[in-house]
Amino acid sequence: MQSFYQGNYLLEKGPNSLRINDDIYAFLEELGIHEDILYTHKRARFRFVLKNGKYQKLPSGLLSFLFSSFFSFDAKKQLWKERNIPPEDFPNESIANFFRRRFGEEITTYVVAPFISGIFAGDPEKLLIKEAFSRVWELERKHRSVVRGAFKQTNKQKKKGIISFPKGLGYINDAIVGRIKSRIKTNHRIEHIRKTVDGFHLFVKGKSTPIKAQQLVSTLPAYQLAPITQEIHPAFSKALEGIYYPPVSLVYTAFKRQDVGHKLNGFGALHNHKEPSHTLGTIFSSSLFEGRCPTDEVLLTTFVGGCVKAEKALQPPVKVKQDVLEDLRKFLDISGEPTFQHMTEYPKAIPQYDKNILAYRPFIPELQEIGIHIGGNWVSGISVGDCILYGKKLAHRLLAS
Numbered sequence: 001m002q003s004f005y006q007g008n009y010l011l012e013k014g015p016n017s018l019r020i021n022d023d024i025y026a027f028l029e030e031l032g033i034h035e036d037i038l039y040t041h042k043r044a045r046f047r048f049v050l051k052n053g054k055y056q057k058l059p060s061g062l063l064s065f066l067f068s069s070f071f072s073f074d075a076k077k078q079l080w081k082e083r084n085i086p087p088e089d090f091p092n093e094s095i096a097n098f099f100r101r102r103f104g105e106e107i108t109t110y111v112v113a114p115f116i117s118g119i120f121a122g123d124p125e126k127l128l129i130k131e132a133f134s135r136v137w138e139l140e141r142k143h144r145s146v147v148r149g150a151f152k153q154t155n156k157q158k159k160k161g162i163i164s165f166p167k168g169l170g171y172i173n174d175a176i177v178g179r180i181k182s183r184i185k186t187n188h189r190i191e192h193i194r195k196t197v198d199g200f201h202l203f204v205k206g207k208s209t210p211i212k213a214q215q216l217v218s219t220l221p222a223y224q225l226a227p228i229t230q231e232i233h234p235a236f237s238k239a240l241e242g243i244y245y246p247p248v249s250l251v252y253t254a255f256k257r258q259d260v261g262h263k264l265n266g267f268g269a270l271h272n273h274k275e276p277s278h279t280l281g282t283i284f285s286s287s288l289f290e291g292r293c294p295t296d297e298v299l300l301t302t303f304v305g306g307c308v309k310a311e312k313a314l315q316p317p318v319k320v321k322q323d324v325l326e327d328l329r330k331f332l333d334i335s336g337e338p339t340f341q342h343m344t345e346y347p348k349a350i351p352q353y354d355k356n357i358l359a360y361r362p363f364i365p366e367l368q369e370i371g372i373h374i375g376g377n378w379v380s381g382i383s384v385g386d387c388i389l390y391g392k393k394l395a396h397r398l399l400a401s
Helices: 021-033 062-067 071-086 096-101 103-122 136-142 146-152 170-183 222-228 232-243 317-332 359-369 385-399
Strands: 003-008 009-012 016-018 047-051 055-058 161-166 190-196 199-204 211-213 217-218 249-254 268-270 282-285 297-305 340-346 372-374
Touching: 003 170, 009 249, 009 297, 009 340, 016 021, 021 170, 021 385, 047 096, 047 103, 055 317, 055 385, 062 071, 071 096, 071 103, 071 146, 096 103, 096 136, 103 268, 103 282, 136 146, 190 222, 232 359, 249 317, 282 317, 317 340, 340 385, 359 372
Parallel strands: 047 268, 217 372
Antiparallel strands: 003 009, 016 161, 047 055, 190 199, 199 211, 249 297, 249 340, 268 282, 282 297
């Protein structure tokens, strides 16, 4: 999570927004930045999905679903029938299979698959419903129907909505650093860890003397934690090597507003693998929050690669940018040349909650017993909110021990 300026453009290197609730708000209040919260613009309430070669507005509620032409009559009928489909227990069931058996192929293809691309850059045929969307999985178990369960749930949160800050989500990081700056060491690459009688030695690249610690908390990505824990727990290290992080490139593109035919009256647009396109989708960044680009321009953040289209992110940067421009011109009715374009590459982007994510878990009690505690988005869930809440629970547990 990092925000940075490139000229007059405010860019996000990671997540573009944060869904707030009472607990997240309390955390931001604790940091002293709650008064700086920036809510999404009202024009960003809609989502678009690529269907039949063009962006179509996704229904945003039950009535709009019933009266929208986005879905066929059969898809609407399947949604109604879902209430009476009995639960089934499939070990390690995929997201695609779960939604396909309950809602049918059309909803799975044009709602579920695009959102899996947008959230995980993942493949719904491989991600596990119980791991990636445990709350949805529990609705079937508890209420025998996802639809019935969703209607029975009540949102008692006082604080809700999607937010950022005038300086971007990186503002949260800056606030945390400001609180504990004297205790932070940066640019220390740990090469391996050794267990000692009274704790651990952390061996840092370029340093002759190891750092001593009684307990360790790691929120490193799995692929970075694997090599440095090989000596201390080979089986755990081996399990982490199987967690897949697909490549994703973020391409930020700005145009003069007058050159863009689409109203950009939404959060963004998502693609599925059955519709021909080069990219996973685009966030309408300047529609979400003010101050992301000059007022007479629009800023778009496009995602390339992921599990299904990994090869697209591995192309030369010039080709990736060309592909992005081709999709933007085609789907957003853009006639002019970009006023700005920048690219951020992640060879390993988002951890995939597929069957390989299960392998490390049996070793967690052993690690905790010797004083190693694991967090990060491959443990807590990939959203910023999940990471914050998991981190707070972990901190409270350690303080209480």
